[in-house]
Amino acid sequence: xxxxxxxxxxxxxxxxxxxxxxxxxxxxxxxxxxxxxxxxxxxxxxxxxxxxxxxxxxxxxxxxxxxxxxxxxxxxxxxxxxxxxxxxxxxxxxxxxxxxxxxxxxxxxxxxxxxxxxxxxxxxxxxxxxxxxxxxxxxxxxxxxxxxxxxxxxxxxxxxxxxxxxxxxxxxxxxxxxxxxxxxxxxxxxxxxxxxxxxxxxxxxxxxxxxxxxxxxxxxxxxxxxxxxxxxxxxxxxxxxxxxxxxxxxxxxxxxxxxxxxxxxxxxxxxxxxxxxxxxxxxxxxxxxxxxxxxxxxxxxxxxxxxxxxxxxxxxxxxxxxxxxxxxxx
Ligand code: DCP
Ligand code: MG
Ligand code: MN
Numbered sequence: 001x002x003x004x005x006x007x008x009x010x011x012x013x014x015x016x017x018x019x020x021x022x023x024x025x026x027x028x029x030x031x032x033x034x035x036x037x038x039x040x041x042x043x044x045x046x047x048x049x050x051x052x053x054x055x056x057x058x059x060x061x062x063x064x065x066x067x068x069x070x071x072x073x074x075x076x077x078x079x080x081x082x083x084x085x086x087x088x089x090x091x092x093x094x095x096x097x098x099x100x101x102x103x104x105x106x107x108x109x110x111x112x113x114x115x116x117x118x119x120x121x122x123x124x125x126x127x128x129x130x131x132x133x134x135x136x137x138x139x140x141x142x143x144x145x146x147x148x149x150x151x152x153x154x155x156x157x158x159x160x161x162x163x164x165x166x167x168x169x170x171x172x173x174x175x176x177x178x179x180x181x182x183x184x185x186x187x188x189x190x191x192x193x194x195x196x197x198x199x200x201x202x203x204x205x206x207x208x209x210x211x212x213x214x215x216x217x218x219x220x221x222x223x224x225x226x227x228x229x230x231x232x233x234x235x236x237x238x239x240x241x242x243x244x245x246x247x248x249x250x251x252x253x254x255x256x257x258x259x260x261x262x263x264x265x266x267x268x269x270x271x272x273x274x275x276x277x278x279x280x281x282x283x284x285x286x287x288x289x290x291x292x293x294x295x296x297x298x299x300x301x302x303x304x305x306x307x308x309x310x311x312x313x314x315x316x317x318x319x320x321x322x323x324x325x326x327x328x329x330x
Contacts, residue, residue, distance in 0.1 A: 012053040020044035097121040105140030136230040150188035179267035185326040191249035203256040266290035
């Protein structure tokens with residue numbers, strides 16, 4: 001989901017983290033500069049880990065991920081209590097509109113800009129112009145207020161039990177793992193990320209058409225857990241489920257049984273953790289994705305996937321100290 005809780009207020013540098021995350025969101029949604037987005041997120045993550053109050057930009061610059069520009073912003077914030085750049089962003093009509101429109105699931109930065117250029121500057125105007133939206137985006141708008149409410153851990157535990165019960169009745173060999181922020185131990189999540197695999201669905205089957213996910217979605221609908229489909233492919237479902245009275249975003253991925261550990265690592269995240277781990281893999285001469293870990297030969301072409309039998313294996317191959325899911329919240 002889009003809304004990231006600002007850093008914990010018990011973190012002595014949370015105010016710096018908050019302005020860095022606001023700048024990061026601006027770069028992602030308005031400027032569409034993913035490199036600057038990553039740089040701000042990395043800086044916020046470095047400051048969130050730091051256990052004492054930063055007293056100067058110079059002190060901050062010693063941290064990995066904080067360079068000249070961000071250390072100057074920290075000085076400006078310490079000296080004036082604000083940032084000129086943020087004041088400008090907050091009073092820029094286009095930036096404000098795009099920030100509002102990207103609250104809707106399915107509306108990304110490019111779509112938001114397109115809508116803004118049509119004169120659609122906020123959610124209220126968007127409600128009257130739904131002909132400009134696709135199916136996913138209309139559902140995102142319909143359930144906007146529900147989707148902006150975080151999902152308590154207990155509710156995800158209930159949904160997990162229900163999915164496991166329904167699918168084990170269908171076939172005892174389904175393997176179901178709730179990933180995302182839930183697996184990282186968060187008390188609240190933006191959505192429910194469900195990884196499904198089954199021993200008859202292997203990597204060699206990825207090329208062929210299959211209806212396993214369709215069957216899973218149908219039965220979860222029949223049992224009144226899934227209420228809406230936003231999109232459904234052979235391996236990826238995006239939709240809505242409802243347990244009590246609030247509709248929740250549900251993502252399901254069907255990944256090959258023989259590639260379970262790369263899938264679980266990827267789908268557990270965080271996105272920034274994945275990025276750092278993939279960068280580290282490249283430095284070690286490997287390419288890592290949600291399916292495989294492959295060595296990159298002298299030709300630059302990835303070789304055959306290495307054999308992996310646990311998440312720990314992946315870290316070991318990369319000579320990266322193992323991080324439990326709860327330690328991947330960066
Ligand atoms: N993911 C990724 N890169 C992305 C999007 C997702 O690597 N651009 C991976 C890591 C995420 C996981 O997929 O942790 C699930 O994506 P979510 O968007 O559901 O993110 P989270 O579950 O981490 O957070 P939230 O509580 O907001 O859903
Ligand atoms: Mg999630
Ligand atoms: Mn998700």
